Amino acid sequence: MVEVKINDDVKVGGTNQCFIIAEVGQNHQGDIEIAKKLIKAAKDAGANCVKFQKTCLKEKFTKKYLERPYDNPNSWGKTYGDHKRHLEFSESQYRELFKYAHEVGILCTASAMDMVSFDFLVNMKAPFIKIGSGDSNNLLFLKYAASKKVPLIISTGMVDKTAVKTIYDIISAQHKNFCLLHCISAYPVPYEDCNLTVIQDYMNTFDIPIGYSGQEQGTAVALGAVALGAKVLEKHITLEKTMKGTDHVCSLTPTEFQQLVRDVRVIENALGTPIKKVVTSEIPCIDKLQKSLVMGCTKNKGEILYPGDVKIKVAEPKGLNALHFEEVIYKTLVYDKKEDEPLNSGDFC
Template sequence: MDLMDYIRSSPRTFIIAEIGQNHQGSVATAKELIKVAKDSGADCVKLQKTCAKEKFTKSALSAPYVGPNSWGKTYGEHKDYLEFSADDFLELQAYAKKLDIHLTASAMDEVSLKFLEDIKVPFIKIGSGDSNNLFLIEEAAKSGTPLIISTGMSNMQTIEKIYKLVSKYHKKFALLHCISAYPTPYDSVHLKVIQEMQKKFQDIIIGYSGHELDLHVTVAAVALGAKIIERHITLDKAQKGSDHSCSLEPNELQLLIKQIRDVELALGEPDKEIRKCEHACFEKLGKSLVYSKNLKVGHEIRKQDLKVKVSIPKGFDPLKYEEILGQKLLKDVVEDEAVHVKHHHSL
C-alpha cells in the first residue's frame, strides 16, 4: 500500500509539519523540529530541497538581499546559507526514521526532484510556487512517486490542468487548497474551495495547507473533509526569517493535532440514532405518555386523555401515541399515571 492509499483508507487526517527553512540552516535545529513534530503527533515532517542555479536566474541570485531576515549579502548567499547538503538530508532522513516519522521535502527544481526520488522519500511535495511549472510537475508525475501538490496562487482552471497532467501517469497524488499569503487573512482563506475540489476531483485526495494565524481555521478544514493538513512549525515565532510569524510553536502544534483528533472523533458516522451516552439523560429527562385525568375501565382513549411528561417509571413512547387512540381501558387509571400496553385492549 503506497502512502496515498493509506491516507485515503485511514480515518485519521495525515498531518504534515512543514519545517521549510525554519531550521535556520542548522541540522541540529532541524532535528529539534523533527522531534517536536513527532512528540506532537504529526505524521510527517517536510523540508525544502533546492538547486539554486536551477531554480533561480543568475540575476536573481546576484541581487542584493538586505533586511532583518537576510542570511547573506545577495539572494544567492541567503539561499545557500539555508540549503542543506545531500549528506545533511541523509542524516536527517536517518534521524526521522529512528523516531518513526516520515520525512520528505518540496522539490523546487528537477535536480532536487531527482535527488528526492533517489533517496526514496514517501512522497514528493510540489509547492505553490511551482503550480504553473508544468515541466516540473510532469517530471514528478513520470517518476511514479506519490505527489502532494499545493495550489496557492492558482485558479480552478490551473488546478484542472494539473489534475489532468498528473492523471495521465497515475492517481497517486493529492491536491491541497492553499492561499499563498503569510499570514493569510481569514476572509481570504475560502475553505469552501475544499468542498468544490472534492466534487471536481473525486478520485484523489484533497487537503489543506494553511498559513493563517491560530488553529481554528485549520480544524474547520478537517471538518470540511480535508484528509491532509500542512502547517509550518518553528521553535520560536520571534526567530529571524519570514515564515516564523505564521508558523506554529511546539505547544500550538500539539494543541492543533489534539483538536484535529477530537474533531475526527466528533465527526463520527452519518447515521443518526440514540447513542449510548444519551441513555442516562433519557432516563432522567425522556418523556412518556401519561393520562391527563382519572379514567374508568372501558373508557375509549382520545387524544385529550393523554399528556406527555417526564415519568417515573417510564411509560409508552409519545411517538407512538396514535396506537393508543380508540383503545379501551382494561382498568381504572389516575391522572399522571404512565400509559402502559397492559392497560389497553388490542395492544
C-alpha cells in the same frame, strides 16, 4: 476514493486518519541542529511526517534574480542568492537529517523546488515528494514529476480551479498516487481568504485524497479543514515564533502543534458516521429525562381517550414514548387509569 500509498504501512485517504505534516520549510535558519530539534519536536507532537524544502538555486532562479539586493530584517545575506544559500542544506546534510528522522521514528521528506532536487529526493527514497504552490503553474516540472510515478502531494496556491484541473490531468495521466491540497499562498493568510469550502469542491471534483496546507495563524482554520474532510493537513512548525524569517509568524510552536494533533484526532473521532441513531452514551439521559405518555385525568375502563386526557411528562415508572401520542388518541381504555399514571401499550384498544 483512491488511497495514496506512502509506504507499506502508511496510506492516505479513504478511511485512514488525516495525515499530518509538520512543515519545517526553512524555519531551521540554516542550522542543522535546529533542524534536528524540529524533527524531534514534530515526532513528539504526534505528526505523521516532517518536511523540509530542497532547492537547486541555479535551477529555480535566474542569475539576475539571485543577484538582486535583499536588505530586510529577515535577510541572511546582502543579496537574495546569499540569503538562500545560507538557508539551503547540502545533500550530505539532507542525508544526515533523513537518517536522524529515521532514528527518531518519523517520516521525512521535502518539497522539491526543481527537477534536480526532485531527482535527489527520489534517489533518497523519500516516502513521497511535495510540490509546492510555486510550481502550480510549472507544467514542465509537473509532467516530469508525474513521469517518475512516485507518491506526490501537491499544493494548489496561486492558481484557479482551471489550473488545478490541469494539474490533476497531468498527474492522473501517469498515476493516481497523489493528493491535492487546497492552499492560499500568503504569510499569514487573512482568515477571510482561507475559503475552506474549496476543500469540498475538490472532493466533489477529483477522485483522489484532498487536503489542506494552511499558512494562517493559529489552529482553528486547520481544524475546520479536517472537519470538512481534509485527509492531509500541513502546518508550519517552529521552535519560537519570534525567530528570524517570514514563516515563523504563521507557524506553530511544538506545544501548539501537539495540541493541533490531539484536536484533529478528537474531531476525527467525533465525526463518526452519517447515521442518526440513539447511542449508548445517551441511555442515562433517556432514563432520567425522556418524556412518556401519562393520564391527564382519571378515566374508567371503556372510556375514550381524547387529546386533553393524555399528558406528556417525565414519569416514574416510564410509559409509552411520547412519540406515540397520535396513536393513543381516540383509543378505548381497557383498564381504569388514574391521573398521572403512565400509559402503556396494553392499556387501550
